[in-house]
Amino acid sequence: PIYSLMGTRLNEQQFIQKKNNVIIEDTVTYYYINTIARLLNFNEAFFLPATGTSNIPVLTNIMLGWKLDFIILTTDNDESKKIREELKNTFFVKNNENPENKMLILKGFGIIEDMFSVIDFKKYILHQRVGITESISEYIETNDLSRTILASEFVSHVLDENVKFADFDDVTKRNFKNLFN
Secondary structure (H helix, E strand, O other): OOEOOOOOEHHHOOOOOOOOEEEEOOHHHHHHHHHHHHHOOOOOOEEEEOOOHHHHHHHHHHHHHOOOOEEEEEEOOHHHHHHHHHHHHOHHHHOOOOHHHHEEEEOOOOOHHHHOOHHHHHHHHHOOOOOOOOOHHHHHHHOOOOHHHHHHHHHHHHHHOOOOHHHOOHHHHHHHHHHHO
């Protein structure tokens, strides 16, 4: 059994389960994925946000130590690639794990916001009609926008305006359906 210092079984808590845990990069990613998962009534996985990509190994170590089932979901950028290589060379080699079975990559998406179409990004996240000619991740960086504020406002907007998954355009729907499939 898995116990905390107070004797409570950690795998019986709502935030960590014995199976189907998904370690994700950060709370921003958590806000978006968790919100879309709720819109899709997807409750087959439990999302655990690291406090940044560089902290994924810490969560991985905890999950391995507690003998809990998990996978890691990362975006497709240089920092995430570095962490995936580190995990392949440390955790998964030592534990005879096949890294491809434990690590999923959102190929072509530098950050989670890139999974939204530009139209949906402007409508549901940015709430502005602006011209965006670069990727969403480049737009966020170039304009020095707070990803945390954008994500929290997205969650509020979805809840306050009763946004449905069907309201998103085909690009956004396809990207997230592929993720959850």
